[in-house]
Amino acid sequence: MLTIVQSGDFETEIQTPFCETKSSIQLKGFPTFYEDGEYVTPINLWMNHLINVKRAKNINSNVRAISRYWRFLRSHKLSWKDFPTIKSNKPTYIFRNQDLMAAVKTGELNSSTAAIYMNHVIKFYEWSYYEGLIEFSKDNKPFEVEFVSIKTTGMLAHINRNYVVRSSDLRIRVPKRTPEQSLNPLTEDEVKLYSQALSQQCIEFQIQQLLQLMCGLRIEEACTFPADLVKRCDPENYHVQVRIGPHNGVHTKFGSIRTIEIPTVLMNKMYRYLISERRQKRELKADHPVTELLVTNRGKPYTPNAIQRHFYLTxxxxRNELNAHFQHRTHDLRATYGTFRLASLLDEKIGLSPFDAMSLIMGWMGHKDEKTTWRYLNFINRSKASIRAVCFLDQIMDSVINEYEG
Incomplete structure (x- = not known):
């Protein structure tokens, strides 16, 4: 069984060349892999490389990719460093075809996600070879290197029409989509369906998902939402605005600071959770004070990986209990907020111009480029299904917000 534990920061000694004295360096903790209680050295060295050498700010997709690959190897009794001569028998190709591509066909994964996972596995092998953890030969190698010609689309395309990049024959092709097609918000019926399923989940997962769906937060922003911002609000007010960013512990994209809107009913739900006996018991298990609102039963803050597992189970x-088809990612909840909220601002009763409505959405969602926000307007204009507005999300989520919380 593969287990992942987030290690704490640690200190290690280093020997300076041509110097007899030793010094120490502080390193950041990283997701640490154990298999049946044994330390998985190659993966953990790679995680340390990503965090403390490459200084990667977010390795969630790396963790999901390599853990999926490692579990696949163990379930098929394959070695990560043995590659038969026949390509179809190599573990990397079996993983690509029988796991990732199969998941794309069933709708479990998007082709873009599968491509990212495969690329992480390739990078892992390239790094392992460079560090001497694995040896490649003409017959024993995980993939074939290819050179792909890419058409230039920039200002100097008339001078240099193509450029060449190094790739591999494991790459997964991602169909080209328009910016509007890349949005996949929930429909009205899907929002109703999801609210029904969400009401059966734990209170922490409910709040995290509602922060994405009703406030447009990214998954990591919702996970790191601070307890200090939660307060009891007057029910007569429709929304309350708060500022989030690194200054209060929220992991916003690019470290930016922005103002978001939170429905009063959601803020009061979070307040009830904040003062609940359930959260207090969980907080007592923590090694140090927890600044985040959402706490696991181990006294730890929720991570995106934990939320992704909850989302998969939901x-x-x-599928099994409600007998319905539901193929969405957690990020689609943010897209749902963007489309429904923008439609509500464009409602004739409110009377905002498209420019003013776009400016508000851009600020609330933290878009750095206005082109990103324009996708939502184009999606609304091109969508055949009407998006009834103003209070739709709040009305549908009422059963989740006001349920009994034990």
Whole structure:
């Protein structure tokens, strides 16, 4: 069984060349892999490389990719460093074809996600070879290197029409989509369906998902939402605005600071959770004070990986218990907020111009480029299904917000 534990920061000694004295260096903790209680050295060295050498700010997709690959190897009794001569028998190709591509066909993964996972596995092998953890030969290698010609689309395309990049024959092709097609918000019926399933989940997962769906937060922003911002609000007010960013512990994209809107009913739900006996018991298990609002039963803050697992189980619940088809990612909740909220601002009763409505959405969602926000307007204009507005999300989520919380 593969287990992942987030290690704490640690200190290690280093020997300076041509110097007899030793010094120490402080390193950041990283997701640490154990298999049946044994330390998985190659993966953990790679995680340390990503965090403390490459200084990667977010390795969630790396963790998901390599853990999926490692579990696949163990379930098929394959070695990560043995590659038969026949390509179809190599573990990397079996993983690509039988796991990732199969998941794309069933709708479990998007082709873009599968491509990212495969690329992480390739990078892992390239790094392992460079560090001497694995040896490649003409017959024993995980993939074939290819050189792909890419058409230039920039200002100097008339001078240099193509450029060449190094790739591999493991790459997964991602169909080209328009910016509007890349948005996949929930429909009205899907929002109703998801609210029904969400009401059966734990209170922490409910709040995290509602922060994405009703406030447009990214998954990591919702996970790191601070307890200090939670307060009891007057029910007569429709929304309350708060500022989030690194200054209060929220992991916003690019470290930016922005103002978001939170429905009063959601803020009061978070307040009830903040003062609940359930959260207090969980907080007592923590090694140090927890600044985040959402706390696991181990006294730790919620991570995006934990939320992704909960989301997967919720999709399974929808399929098995509600007998419905539901193929969405957690990020689609943010897209749902963007489309419904923008439609509500464009409602004739409110009377905002498209420019003013776009400016508000851009600020609330933290878009750095206005082109990103324009995708939502184009999606609304091109969508055949009407998006009824103003209070739709709040009305549908009422059963989740006001349920009994034990």
């Amino acid at each position: 999709r399974v619940y929808i």
